[in-house]
Amino acid sequence: MLKDHAKLMQALAASGEITGRKKLQKMIYIAKKITFPFQERFQFHFYGPYSEELTLRMEELCNMGFVDEVKENKGGYYQYRYTLTETGKEFLSLNEIDMPCLEDCMTDMNEQSARFLELVSTILYFDSLDRKEVEEKVHTLKKKQNYTGEEIDQAYAYIEQLHQKAKPHA
Template sequence: MFAKQYRLLALVDALGKIKGRKKLQKIVHLLEHSGTDFFSKYEYHHYGPYSSDLQMEVNDLYDQGFLDESMENETYCYSITERGKVFKSKLEQKSQNDVRFNFPSEHASNMNEKSSQFLEVVSTYAYLLDTGYQTSDAYDKTNELKPHLKHLLNQAVEYYNYQLLRE
Protein backbone atom coordinates (compact mmCIF):
# COMPACT_ATOMS: atom_id res chain seq x y z
CA MET A 1 0.00 0.00 0.00
CA PHE A 2 2.82 2.42 0.84
CA ALA A 3 5.49 0.83 -1.35
CA LYS A 4 6.00 3.93 -3.55
CA GLN A 5 6.39 6.22 -0.55
CA TYR A 6 8.67 3.79 1.23
CA ARG A 7 10.96 3.34 -1.76
CA LEU A 8 11.38 7.07 -2.30
CA LEU A 9 12.00 7.68 1.39
CA ALA A 10 14.52 4.83 1.49
CA LEU A 11 16.35 6.22 -1.54
CA VAL A 12 16.52 9.78 -0.21
CA ASP A 13 17.50 8.49 3.24
CA ALA A 14 20.32 6.40 1.76
CA LEU A 15 21.64 9.30 -0.32
CA GLY A 16 21.30 11.93 2.40
CA LYS A 17 20.60 14.79 0.01
CA ILE A 18 19.70 14.96 -3.66
CA LYS A 19 20.48 18.29 -5.30
CA GLY A 20 17.99 18.96 -8.05
CA ARG A 21 14.59 17.85 -9.24
CA LYS A 22 16.13 16.77 -12.52
CA LYS A 23 18.78 14.73 -10.71
CA LEU A 24 16.13 12.99 -8.59
CA GLN A 25 14.12 12.17 -11.72
CA LYS A 26 17.18 10.79 -13.52
CA ILE A 27 18.43 8.72 -10.59
CA VAL A 28 15.03 7.07 -10.17
CA HIS A 29 14.70 6.54 -13.94
CA LEU A 30 18.12 4.93 -14.21
CA LEU A 31 17.49 2.74 -11.15
CA GLU A 32 14.20 1.65 -12.75
CA HIS A 33 16.00 0.99 -16.03
CA SER A 34 18.41 -1.21 -14.05
CA GLY A 35 15.56 -3.23 -12.55
CA THR A 36 14.56 -1.43 -9.34
CA ASP A 37 10.82 -0.79 -9.39
CA PHE A 38 9.69 2.64 -8.24
CA PHE A 39 6.35 2.26 -10.06
CA SER A 40 6.91 5.34 -12.24
CA LYS A 41 5.82 5.89 -15.82
CA TYR A 42 8.06 8.05 -17.98
CA GLU A 43 7.54 10.27 -20.99
CA TYR A 44 10.19 12.12 -22.90
CA HIS A 45 10.44 15.85 -22.14
CA HIS A 46 13.00 18.57 -22.81
CA TYR A 47 15.37 17.33 -20.10
CA GLY A 48 14.94 13.68 -20.96
CA PRO A 49 12.68 11.09 -19.33
CA TYR A 50 10.25 12.63 -16.87
CA SER A 51 7.64 11.08 -14.60
CA SER A 52 4.78 13.28 -13.46
CA ASP A 53 3.79 10.42 -11.12
CA LEU A 54 7.18 10.60 -9.45
CA GLN A 55 7.00 14.37 -9.07
CA MET A 56 3.51 14.12 -7.57
CA GLU A 57 4.76 11.51 -5.10
CA VAL A 58 7.68 13.74 -4.12
CA ASN A 59 5.28 16.68 -3.69
CA ASP A 60 2.97 14.54 -1.52
CA LEU A 61 5.88 13.41 0.68
CA TYR A 62 6.93 17.02 1.07
CA ASP A 63 3.36 18.15 1.86
CA GLN A 64 3.13 15.46 4.56
CA GLY A 65 6.41 16.59 6.10
CA PHE A 66 8.32 13.42 5.21
CA LEU A 67 10.70 15.11 2.77
CA ASP A 68 12.40 18.46 3.09
CA GLU A 69 12.63 20.59 -0.03
CA SER A 70 15.05 23.49 0.22
CA MET A 71 16.71 25.82 -2.25
CA GLU A 72 20.47 26.03 -2.74
CA ASN A 73 21.77 28.25 -5.52
CA GLU A 74 18.39 28.17 -7.26
CA THR A 75 18.32 24.36 -7.11
CA TYR A 76 15.75 22.30 -5.22
CA CYS A 77 17.38 19.94 -2.74
CA TYR A 78 15.68 16.96 -1.11
CA SER A 79 16.40 15.19 2.14
CA ILE A 80 14.36 13.03 4.48
CA THR A 81 12.97 14.67 7.61
CA GLU A 82 12.86 13.16 11.09
CA ARG A 83 9.14 12.67 10.56
CA GLY A 84 9.95 10.86 7.32
CA LYS A 85 12.43 8.59 9.10
CA VAL A 86 9.81 7.72 11.72
CA PHE A 87 7.22 6.99 9.02
CA LYS A 88 9.72 4.87 7.07
CA SER A 89 10.60 2.95 10.23
CA LYS A 90 6.92 2.34 11.02
CA LEU A 91 6.38 1.01 7.50
CA GLU A 92 9.32 -1.35 7.95
CA GLN A 93 7.99 -2.61 11.29
CA LYS A 94 4.36 -2.96 10.18
CA SER A 95 4.85 -4.38 6.74
CA GLN A 96 8.04 -6.32 7.28
CA ASN A 97 8.85 -7.58 3.78
CA ASP A 98 5.85 -6.07 1.98
CA VAL A 99 7.42 -2.63 1.45
CA ARG A 100 11.10 -3.40 1.73
CA PHE A 101 13.17 -3.64 -1.36
CA ASN A 102 16.78 -3.79 -2.33
CA PHE A 103 18.30 -1.21 -4.57
CA PRO A 104 21.94 -0.75 -5.47
CA SER A 105 22.66 2.00 -2.92
CA GLU A 106 26.33 2.21 -3.93
CA HIS A 107 25.27 2.73 -7.52
CA ALA A 108 22.67 5.32 -6.49
CA SER A 109 25.32 7.15 -4.45
CA ASN A 110 27.61 7.16 -7.46
CA MET A 111 24.85 8.67 -9.60
CA ASN A 112 24.12 11.27 -6.94
CA GLU A 113 27.72 12.49 -7.29
CA LYS A 114 27.33 13.02 -11.04
CA SER A 115 26.06 16.26 -12.57
CA SER A 116 22.41 16.46 -13.52
CA GLN A 117 23.46 17.19 -17.14
CA PHE A 118 25.50 13.99 -17.26
CA LEU A 119 22.60 11.98 -15.84
CA GLU A 120 20.30 13.65 -18.37
CA VAL A 121 22.41 12.24 -21.20
CA VAL A 122 22.66 8.75 -19.64
CA SER A 123 18.94 8.71 -18.89
CA THR A 124 18.02 9.88 -22.40
CA TYR A 125 20.20 7.16 -23.94
CA ALA A 126 18.65 4.51 -21.65
CA TYR A 127 15.14 5.77 -22.44
CA LEU A 128 15.77 5.49 -26.17
CA LEU A 129 17.05 1.94 -25.76
CA ASP A 130 13.92 1.12 -23.72
CA THR A 131 11.71 2.44 -26.52
CA GLY A 132 13.28 0.14 -29.10
CA TYR A 133 16.22 2.03 -30.55
CA GLN A 134 19.26 -0.03 -31.44
CA THR A 135 22.53 0.98 -29.75
CA SER A 136 23.96 3.05 -32.60
CA ASP A 137 20.59 4.66 -33.34
CA ALA A 138 20.12 5.53 -29.66
CA TYR A 139 23.58 7.13 -29.68
CA ASP A 140 22.77 9.20 -32.77
CA LYS A 141 19.33 10.20 -31.47
CA THR A 142 20.75 11.22 -28.08
CA ASN A 143 23.30 13.35 -29.92
CA GLU A 144 20.49 14.89 -31.96
CA LEU A 145 18.30 15.56 -28.90
CA LYS A 146 21.15 16.84 -26.71
CA PRO A 147 23.52 18.77 -29.01
CA HIS A 148 24.41 21.12 -26.14
CA LEU A 149 25.58 18.09 -24.12
CA LYS A 150 27.36 16.16 -26.89
CA HIS A 151 30.65 16.60 -25.03
CA LEU A 152 29.21 14.21 -22.40
CA LEU A 153 27.79 11.60 -24.75
CA ASN A 154 30.74 9.19 -25.05
CA GLN A 155 31.33 9.28 -21.31
CA ALA A 156 27.59 8.77 -20.69
CA VAL A 157 27.43 5.73 -22.99
CA GLU A 158 30.53 4.29 -21.33
CA TYR A 159 28.94 4.85 -17.91
CA TYR A 160 25.77 3.17 -19.14
CA ASN A 161 27.67 0.16 -20.50
CA TYR A 162 30.04 -0.35 -17.55
CA GLN A 163 28.00 0.85 -14.59
CA LEU A 164 24.31 0.41 -15.35
CA LEU A 165 24.54 -2.89 -17.15
CA ARG A 166 26.56 -4.45 -14.31
CA GLU A 167 23.87 -3.74 -11.71
Protein backbone atom coordinates (compact mmCIF):
# COMPACT_ATOMS: atom_id res chain seq x y z
CA MET A 1 0.00 0.00 0.00
CA LEU A 2 2.76 2.45 0.87
CA LYS A 3 5.17 1.28 -1.85
CA ASP A 4 5.20 4.67 -3.64
CA HIS A 5 5.68 6.41 -0.31
CA ALA A 6 8.57 4.08 0.50
CA LYS A 7 10.22 4.92 -2.85
CA LEU A 8 10.14 8.62 -1.95
CA MET A 9 11.53 7.83 1.49
CA GLN A 10 14.32 5.79 -0.14
CA ALA A 11 15.18 8.80 -2.33
CA LEU A 12 15.21 11.06 0.71
CA ALA A 13 17.33 8.60 2.68
CA ALA A 14 19.80 8.47 -0.23
CA SER A 15 19.97 12.28 -0.29
CA GLY A 16 20.30 12.84 3.45
CA GLU A 17 18.50 16.17 3.36
CA ILE A 18 16.84 18.04 0.53
CA THR A 19 16.49 21.79 0.84
CA GLY A 20 13.64 23.30 -1.14
CA ARG A 21 10.33 22.04 -2.49
CA LYS A 22 11.34 22.96 -6.02
CA LYS A 23 14.57 21.00 -5.71
CA LEU A 24 12.72 17.96 -4.34
CA GLN A 25 10.27 18.07 -7.27
CA LYS A 26 13.08 18.34 -9.83
CA MET A 27 15.18 15.58 -8.26
CA ILE A 28 12.29 13.09 -8.24
CA TYR A 29 11.28 14.04 -11.80
CA ILE A 30 14.85 13.66 -13.11
CA ALA A 31 15.27 10.32 -11.28
CA LYS A 32 12.01 9.11 -12.82
CA LYS A 33 13.10 10.17 -16.31
CA ILE A 34 16.52 8.54 -15.90
CA THR A 35 15.18 5.04 -14.98
CA PHE A 36 13.93 4.95 -11.41
CA PRO A 37 10.38 3.62 -10.86
CA PHE A 38 8.65 6.66 -9.38
CA GLN A 39 4.93 6.67 -10.19
CA GLU A 40 4.03 10.33 -9.68
CA ARG A 41 2.61 12.11 -12.74
CA PHE A 42 4.13 15.46 -13.69
CA GLN A 43 2.82 18.39 -15.70
CA PHE A 44 4.77 21.36 -16.94
CA HIS A 45 4.36 24.21 -14.48
CA PHE A 46 5.87 27.62 -13.79
CA TYR A 47 9.17 26.17 -12.51
CA GLY A 48 9.26 23.21 -14.89
CA PRO A 49 7.88 19.71 -14.25
CA TYR A 50 5.66 19.60 -11.16
CA SER A 51 3.66 16.81 -9.52
CA GLU A 52 0.66 17.47 -7.31
CA GLU A 53 0.83 13.76 -6.37
CA LEU A 54 4.39 14.21 -5.10
CA THR A 55 3.33 17.22 -3.03
CA LEU A 56 0.46 15.22 -1.49
CA ARG A 57 2.63 12.15 -0.81
CA MET A 58 5.24 14.29 0.94
CA GLU A 59 2.48 15.88 3.01
CA GLU A 60 1.22 12.40 3.96
CA LEU A 61 4.75 11.27 4.89
CA CYS A 62 5.09 14.31 7.14
CA ASN A 63 1.68 13.64 8.72
CA MET A 64 2.64 9.99 9.35
CA GLY A 65 5.82 11.13 11.07
CA PHE A 66 8.14 9.50 8.50
CA VAL A 67 9.51 12.76 7.08
CA ASP A 68 10.44 15.94 8.89
CA GLU A 69 9.66 19.19 7.09
CA VAL A 70 11.33 22.29 8.54
CA LYS A 71 10.03 25.65 7.31
CA GLU A 72 12.66 28.40 7.49
CA ASN A 73 11.94 32.09 7.03
CA LYS A 74 14.56 33.44 4.64
CA GLY A 75 13.32 37.04 4.83
CA GLY A 76 10.72 37.46 2.12
CA TYR A 77 10.22 33.78 1.37
CA TYR A 78 10.09 30.42 3.11
CA GLN A 79 12.40 27.52 2.40
CA TYR A 80 11.61 23.92 3.32
CA ARG A 81 14.08 21.25 4.37
CA TYR A 82 13.20 17.56 4.24
CA THR A 83 14.81 14.74 6.18
CA LEU A 84 13.79 11.22 7.11
CA THR A 85 12.80 10.82 10.76
CA GLU A 86 13.92 7.90 12.95
CA THR A 87 10.43 6.42 12.51
CA GLY A 88 10.83 6.83 8.76
CA LYS A 89 14.21 5.07 8.84
CA GLU A 90 12.68 2.18 10.85
CA PHE A 91 9.78 1.87 8.39
CA LEU A 92 12.19 1.91 5.46
CA SER A 93 14.41 -0.78 7.01
CA LEU A 94 11.35 -3.07 7.13
CA ASN A 95 10.08 -2.07 3.67
CA GLU A 96 13.28 -1.68 1.70
CA ILE A 97 12.87 -0.79 -1.94
CA ASP A 98 15.50 -2.14 -4.29
CA MET A 99 16.69 0.72 -6.46
CA PRO A 100 20.35 0.09 -7.29
CA CYS A 101 22.39 3.22 -8.01
CA LEU A 102 19.72 5.55 -6.61
CA GLU A 103 22.00 6.87 -3.89
CA ASP A 104 24.73 7.92 -6.35
CA CYS A 105 22.23 9.77 -8.52
CA MET A 106 20.32 11.44 -5.68
CA THR A 107 23.52 12.52 -3.91
CA ASP A 108 24.85 14.00 -7.14
CA MET A 109 21.59 15.85 -7.92
CA ASN A 110 21.38 17.16 -4.36
CA GLU A 111 24.76 18.86 -4.87
CA GLN A 112 23.41 20.81 -7.88
CA SER A 113 21.56 24.11 -7.65
CA ALA A 114 17.77 24.20 -7.95
CA ARG A 115 18.22 26.52 -10.95
CA PHE A 116 20.38 23.96 -12.78
CA LEU A 117 17.99 21.10 -11.90
CA GLU A 118 15.14 23.23 -13.27
CA LEU A 119 17.00 23.41 -16.59
CA VAL A 120 17.83 19.69 -16.60
CA SER A 121 14.23 18.72 -15.80
CA THR A 122 12.88 21.08 -18.47
CA ILE A 123 15.17 19.51 -21.08
CA LEU A 124 14.05 16.04 -20.00
CA TYR A 125 10.39 17.08 -20.13
CA PHE A 126 10.78 17.88 -23.82
CA ASP A 127 13.08 14.95 -24.63
CA SER A 128 10.81 13.78 -27.45
CA LEU A 129 11.82 16.90 -29.43
CA ASP A 130 15.13 17.41 -31.19
CA ARG A 131 17.79 19.46 -29.42
CA LYS A 132 17.18 22.66 -31.39
CA GLU A 133 13.46 22.58 -30.52
CA VAL A 134 14.29 21.87 -26.87
CA GLU A 135 16.62 24.86 -26.76
CA GLU A 136 13.86 27.05 -28.25
CA LYS A 137 11.45 25.80 -25.56
CA VAL A 138 14.00 26.55 -22.84
CA HIS A 139 14.59 30.07 -24.16
CA THR A 140 10.84 30.70 -24.50
CA LEU A 141 9.48 29.07 -21.33
CA LYS A 142 12.46 29.91 -19.12
CA LYS A 143 13.15 33.38 -20.53
CA LYS A 144 13.58 34.95 -17.08
CA GLN A 145 16.17 32.34 -16.10
CA ASN A 146 18.32 33.51 -19.00
CA TYR A 147 20.04 30.15 -19.53
CA THR A 148 23.15 30.33 -21.73
CA GLY A 149 24.13 27.92 -24.49
CA GLU A 150 26.96 26.76 -22.24
CA GLU A 151 24.52 25.94 -19.42
CA ILE A 152 22.34 23.99 -21.85
CA ASP A 153 25.42 22.04 -23.02
CA GLN A 154 26.28 21.34 -19.36
CA ALA A 155 22.71 20.14 -18.71
CA TYR A 156 22.86 17.69 -21.63
CA ALA A 157 26.25 16.41 -20.44
CA TYR A 158 24.85 16.07 -16.91
CA ILE A 159 21.87 14.04 -18.16
CA GLU A 160 24.27 11.66 -19.89
CA GLN A 161 26.36 11.45 -16.72
CA LEU A 162 23.25 10.54 -14.67
CA HIS A 163 22.28 7.86 -17.20
CA GLN A 164 25.74 6.32 -16.69
CA LYS A 165 25.43 6.49 -12.88
CA ALA A 166 21.98 4.87 -13.01
CA LYS A 167 23.29 1.74 -14.75
CA PRO A 168 24.05 -1.05 -12.29
CA HIS A 169 27.72 -1.93 -12.40
CA ALA A 170 28.17 -5.47 -13.62
